[in-house]
Amino acid sequence: MRQNTAATTFERRHIGPSPREIDSMLATVNADSIETLIAETVPGSIRQKDALSFGEPLSEVAAIARMREIASKNEVFTSLIGTGYHGTLLPFVIQRNILENPATKPPPPPKP
DSSP: OOOOOOHHHHHHHHHOHHHHHHHHHHHHOOOHHHHHHHHHHSSSSSSSSSSOOOOOHHHHOHHHHHHHHHTTOOOOOEEEEEESSSOOOHHHHIIIIIOOOOOGGGOOHHHH
């Protein structure tokens, strides 16, 4: 039985646009190639000179197993955020616009 590589190949599902999407993007920004686009937008002083070495591609199952292996090395500590351990002030603007955002509250019921 043949596997559907589009659905099982991790890199195809998670990394980058298709050739058709690339052509559409380049036409939209009027660039001949991705290399030209990068040369015109990313300063040479911060551009990576050497190719990155990622090793052999992993299947999605192998990538998940690898991430679990890495995550198993994490250490869980007690979080002291919000427990008053260190005195902090929450600016009113942040409290009102992020924590109490009026746009996320339902409108009041209509009056009879």
